[in-house]
Amino acid sequence: MATVVFTQNLRRHVECPTETVDGATVRAVLDVVFTANPRLRGYVLDDQGTLRHHMMVFIDGEPVSDRRNLSDPVRATSEVYVMQALSGGC
């Protein structure tokens, strides 16, 4: 099962503990988390279900390449980090 970790900054607004979930892609993994925690979805994805402009997702240290469909593969041992980009701050 993949481990999904959310940025601490997000925890200020919505509960999002580290979780271990099944799923073969970023989309599949995040869908499991969001189904259990619906409010979290809108903080990470926009209205069209794509990654928010200034959000980043890393799989085992590599940024995902498909920000629209979130189709990057996730392995059972992967660590998925949902982070803020440095852009978009102030």
Place this chain on the structure above:
Amino acid sequence: MPSLLISTRKGLFVASPSDSASGSGFKLERGHFVGDNLSLAMVDPRDGAWYAALDHGHFGVKLHRSDDRGTTWTEIAVPTYPKQPEGEVQKNFFGLELKWTTQLIWSLAPALDKAGALWCGTIPGGLFRSEDRGATWQLVESLWFHPDRTKWGGGGRDHAGIHSILVDPRDPKTVAIAISTGGVWRTKDAGATWTNTAGGMRAEYVPPELVNDGNSQDVHCLVQCAATPTTFWVQHHNGIFKSTDDMASWTELEKEQTGAPSHFGFPVAVDPKDPDTAWFVPAIKDEKRIPAEGRLVVTRTRDGGKTFETLSKGLPSSFAYDLVYRHGLALSPDGALAFGSTTGNVFASTDRGDSWSLVSNYLPPVYAVTFAP
């Protein structure tokens, strides 16, 4: 005297009435969402609920409601757009790609035709309606799919936005909205159908073919007189316009004749009892957007725009570079005025603008002020 809700780049601040003889009549009392980008607050006069729109940047736009004047807040639903047609790249009038996603909550208003119903205007140009105090929202498709929307473009931001929502005092199903940039529109059937009502306005930033197009009008703020609801005032990107015939036509005020330092600015407030009295906060147009000669003033007309008085008592007269955004000037039901600026200054007046007192001069940049009864 009501409280004053001040929406800023770093939170929502409440100034409460103060009986100190020497002060502004207000005292900063409490901050909410301190550190977060608070783009707009709205008070629903029907049930006293406070609504706060947040723009978290990375995490998107959120909406919260308080039913106890800010003691506790609950996150409610935020308006979201339906699924965009697959494989279709949409662009606005200026050719910029338009994604169907809420970028900013730019206006909130009670929908007075039904208890608990609300209107919400957003960037990139969608109007939403809630029937249940913000628990759920529906896109007003009649406007979003209106063919003229393709003629709308960005004002200060990349995409068009609805910043003014006026429920008509004659009939709550009649609602006027203003769009930057997309003119003025009105429904008389609670949002089922819409008509552009910007005829007579003039845009000086477009080619000649579009100067009088109702969709080209960059309306910065639209207000309506409650006692004489056939009178509307508009602060426009290139001037001040007024309608006295229920928006059948608009007339531009001639700057040279009025004596006002500038006809550029963002906010306008109209006296609810007197359609001829209105207040503006002028700035040098339009690339600089600072007060003329570094002197912060409010202008007031009491004769329907024929002449303007420049009101400066109590306001900084030099080295002031405050800009007041479109929601940054408010008039309370009992006649008090207040405005907040990009410099974080907030001023209030209890004598219709003749004199002003400082509420605070060290707040974050102010987006909006509104009174809470």
